Amino acid sequence: MPTMKLALLSLLMFSCHCIRFSVVYAAEMSTISAGQSLTGSDTLVSSGGVFELGFFSPGNSSYTYLGIWYKKIEVRTVVWVGNRDLPLTTSSPALAIDGANLVILGGRITYKLSDNSVSGNVSATLLDSGNFVLRGESSEAILWQSFDDPSDTFLPGMKLGYSRKTGKVWVLTSWKNATDPSPGDFSLRIDSESPDEFVILKGASQQWNLFWSQPRDDCHIFDFCGSFSTCNNRTTPTCECLDGFRTSDAKKRPQHDTSLGCTRRIPLQCEEMGYGNGDEDKFLKMDHVTFPLYYNPLERISTEACKSACSGDCSCTAYAYDGSGSGGCLLWHGDLLNLRQLSEDDPDGKTIFVKLAAYELQNSPEINKTLKIALASAVPLVALVLSTYIFCRWKKKQKGKMAPTQDILLFDLDLSIAAGTDETSHKGIGNEKNAEDAWLPLFSFSSVTAATENFSNSNKLGEGGFGPVYKGKLLNGKHVAVKRLSKKSAQGMLELRNETMLIAKLQHKNLARLLGCCLERDEKILIYEYMPNKSLDSFLFDQAKRHLLNWEKRAHIVEGIAQGLIYLHQHSRLRIVHRDLKASNVLLDNDMNPKISDFGLAKMFGGNESEANTNRIVGTYGYMSPEYALEGVVSIKSDVFSFGVLLLEIISGKKNTGFYQTDSMNLLGYAWQLWQEDRALRLVDLALENHNSDGTLMRHINVALLCVQEIAADRPTMSEALTMLTNELLTLPSPKQPAFSCIRTQKIPEPPLYRPDLNSVNDVTISLMEAR
Template sequence: MRFPALVFLLLLCRFYSPFSDATDTIKPGESISGQRTIFSAGGEYELGFFSPGSSKGYYVGIWYRKISVRTIVWVANREYPPFSSSSYLTINNEGNLVVVDGRMSITVTSISISSPVNTSTATATLLDSGNLILKDENSHILWQSFDYPSHTLLPGMRLGHNVKTGHKWSLTSWRGTTDPGPGDYSVELDPENWRQFSIFRGSQRLVMDLNGQIRQFSWLEDTQQWNLFWSQPRPQCDVKSLCGPFGSCNEQAMATCQCLQGFKPVSSEDRNLRTYNSGGCVRQSPLRCETSNPEMLEEDRFLQMDNVVRFPENNQSSAVGSADKCRSFCLNNCSCNAYTYISGLCFVWYGNLSNLQQLPEGQSAEQILYLRLSASELPQPRGKKILLGASIAGGVAVVVLLFSFYFCCQWRRRLKGKEGQTGQNLLLFNFDSSFATIGEHRDESNFRASESKDVELPLFSFSSVSVATDGFSAANKLGEGGFGPVYKGKLLKGQEIAVKRLSRRSGQGLEELKNETMLIAKLQHRNLVRLLGCCIEGEEKILIYEYMPNKSLDVFLFDPNKCEVLDWGKRARVIEGTAQGLLYLHHYSRLRIIHRDLKASNILLDSGMNPKISDFGMARIFGENKSVENTNRIVGTYGYMSPEYATEGLFSIKSDVFSFGVLMLEILSGKKNTGFYNSDSLNLLGYAWELWRSERGLELIDPMLGNPPSMSLSLRYINVALLCVQETAADRPTMSDVVLMLSNELVALPSPKQPANSTARSLTVVNSDASRPGICSINNVTVSMIEGR
């Protein structure tokens, strides 16, 4: 009995025999299973079974064979993985590739034969292009994997649509990091515009990523890692409907996607919408019009959302006459979930709200959205803004008007009669009208800004500031910049302050003070210094800030006796915090701000060594519809200026990115940018580039740090810094890109190009414009020069 059974097993094994030798082809009667694979003739690609991460399923996939990191580029059975390790891949009698799991057979291919062929002789071959082809005995291709891309587009693959056959070539993301099943996102030819490709949700090596981004990678042999060459869309919140219905996207928050106020995730397991296949959010409490007994509930109300960066899509507009009528129009339609009123037009949203983007809590934007909620869902804590009925609002307006008139009179009397009070007065900057005059000094009457918003700022008397600083004593002097000296002070209530006093000899003046006061009073971010008030009396022009006990970054960074305080963790925190502050200025603040003078001495440190960007005297408001502006007034600091700004007066958000890159290299190395570091390098940029190019990048790291916690992380930081200081502005990343690259180690980095101003030759270019002599300052002092237009 044993002998016939053994013969039977031997025959069976021969019929479905794994390969004894490596080959690129599966022939009739052959199979692959377990660790058995085939690979292309040149050894470029390999095909076999894989089980990603903690997944219990077994998938047939193709990956790069010569690359140390297994990178899957194609998956055969994405939707139906077997759960048995004894599953095998073979060719059945119909000529199709099938995955067999016990008695179940999963068809991988579905060949369409227009003329009779002998499918029993079909073979499957893996080519060096990564294409798996199924062909008959006459080498006619019956099927090929390139016609069915999964999440990766290899050279030779196509994206598009066959009008005759209806076949569509598209990419679809994975369902999760360990689940190759079809995910939520796909990139395909837009059915409404066949001249462009679009990324949809639900319906070299390009990868359709889990978060809805399409990315192009190239493999770097020297670093043994994938290099991100290109990606779109770059900000994650630009991915269409990333957070699902009634979800809000916020790139600065810990969780990018969150449910709107009054809503909860569709799935109880989907907290903060962190899963990639999120179904979005649903109401926690139904609207009054949706219930069977509406008389039992209060009328629905609207939550005023001040921090909207991007409105939801698919709005409808109409001219209804007023904001009150717009509100009523939405309230009287049960399908209306939100509205806003802009320039005489009423915009309403029906059904699901999707693609909404917000700023973090506590920050404001120019756009306001009124979200419809059940009365029970309205937030009650003080400070939340609830849109009430017109009758209540009218009554409140009358009361506010009376109190405003009373306090205005009291304020004017107090200002004329008392100069010793500290911080009791409010200086109201109304940006629609002229600046309110103070006393007899009317030279400030043109203090304006480009935005129709009011900023209330405490007004300090000169006598109170003098008392707080002990008469501006030398013992209280913290330092001095281009604006003038800065003193430490203490208010009557014990609060410590930093007092910035405009020097009469300063190259800066009232214009810079007005600029800094207007900008910083309107900016609210944890990585920006906070302005507490100002003093304008006679020729005295003073700004009062929160006090930073650890002064500025340069005090520690460039002092051999203090630099040890800045360990790796603190330096990383300074880098990341400064990046977040710049990202807010460029992208999330009510005004789009270009700082133009970012440097170590303008990064202040609080008691926890957390960074705060300061000195906005040189900052400029940047138009939303502009990518670059030109000025004849070159301001800033030598060593931190981008080349296009120093030589041509062109500035943009990429100018700040350049300065940030210089600052980042200084933090990593503990060296100033200016000065020679070896015979071939003009400055720190050139020195860093030479080390990077010769694969000695770690030598740049400050020796005082000892061994960094991670060599790969150190090299990553240097890579990001070098990307920021590239010669051409277009090559530099945005601060959104920088924050992403710093915070996510899984994001592959592009290879940097040679930095600007890194050689003696580039120095000649910077100083070649004879019409702009002396436009730069030394490393720790900012000056400006005004030239005729």
């Protein structure tokens, strides 16, 4: 009996030990096999407990990443990130094995870490070296490993260099910043010119950058603060814009980014008006600084002659007279770089004179009071015109004379607004601490008339629902597009204010730039940068010109449009929905880069708003989403729908509203029919018949159909759409039937001011309907 009890006790202890071992094993498993997934807070731990793999969010970031970090270090130290270029927004990401590949599942997006074509069961194991390896069932051969795709940390066993046989390159790339692990500016790689040397590069410039020396500080790094900035290691922030300049980005400079640089708040009179001299520009004296880089010396001239030399040269941005050493006049042209602010007792301190517009140096309270105009919904636009008129009268009395074609006035507009429940009600938020002023030139009617040769028909570029657009030429030789709103135009003061306020604030390479406006003589005129290739529709729907748009150019245009919308939806200070995205509102510059234009119907959201109801339905037939057209619900997904329609037009070369097929409805219906019949490539424009991009075209058609799905929640965001378009490793979901695909297209009459003999530039059709 005692022997039996002893045996039972031993068995019980062994069982408990097994159970405990199983629990520990389950809690700290190092391998994931086919059919298993890693979700939420689940992690893999290497067998020796050295490394851990799982999902994490760096700092206060709202994005989620798959990473590997040291298990035993209290402060999480991430050594590898799997989806650096694809941050996940889903609250329930998962890592799984799909066939023979590792994939990350994030909502509608499936991201492939590996791309294997083998068959059979595979498993992935986290090793004590920090390497995450994928192996086949019957072989120890590694199908994929994280060491082949290093992030910013070099671990023992990794490689740096390249393979002459396969062309594989192993490079370390810095994080963008502490909360963003996407590839940053710096990379460590083997020098392609000297294979036995490693170099640290900034960006892709293939040039040397100072990254270590003794003794040095950040202000000695080339272009650390960008152009027209001072660098001072004794202050916070280190980088500050010069007086008369502001950050180049429309938003406030992020603390981690010190290279954005600064731009002038007010253009130099010499540059803007084309004067032969700089009499209208003045100089700001800056003491206790180091001289910026790249100056041109002029010896044996006086201080006054030095000043005159810079004043009379439109390209000169600063001058100094160096009395030390050999002495002489120093002139700077273009951007001022590496300007450091020193302490007052620093013996190396110099004095420099920076050229500014005369207004920047006028400190009279009366002038500031006149020029500082806070634009809010409670102040009618007529007050703006009246204030400008008063200032014009005052300025003419002060100066006694002014050339009528040169009286471009500059005033400070507080353009920070938040949308109310309807476009007719806006609430000013100009008193916000972080609100920035936007500067917008006001052109005189006489200068606009001279620039357009009295609105000559020979200068006419096109005409749309809001009025004609003319080509103009300023006195400095710069070409502009002049949009003269018709007095009968549906775009009234509200839309004009919308457009001027928005575009004056927005700064992105894929958004059309507003240069100024004219409000004299009952006129409502907007002056834009000139786009020599006019609008996308002038190429896309023209039988002769469509052949000039090969698939590479069309794909480039699609990506640019997407980037512009992402900026409006995510990165501008207010969330903005364009509401009238179409081919005629996409302008093309000299290099066929797209720029979204016409913000007269844009809807702005403040705070955490993401959608709104409106009683005023505006936009263009064929591009409006169903929830907006039928219910008055507007959100960023409204623009996504318009983008999907436009993408199908770019692929097919056909208008959605003018598409006719005997057995089909509109372009959306036709695309959906071909997709269901597995004949989607029949949609492609015949002008692209010599392309070799079937896979890319199919991906674009798939994304377009995802964007035009009937339910807004089913559509991707613009950032997701761009990722789907450009990342071939993503597995795309299947689209559902598009909205409006069962409604036969009716012939749509052109706007009443449409001229068929002219190219469309900014034509906008407005539909007014009662929301249901």
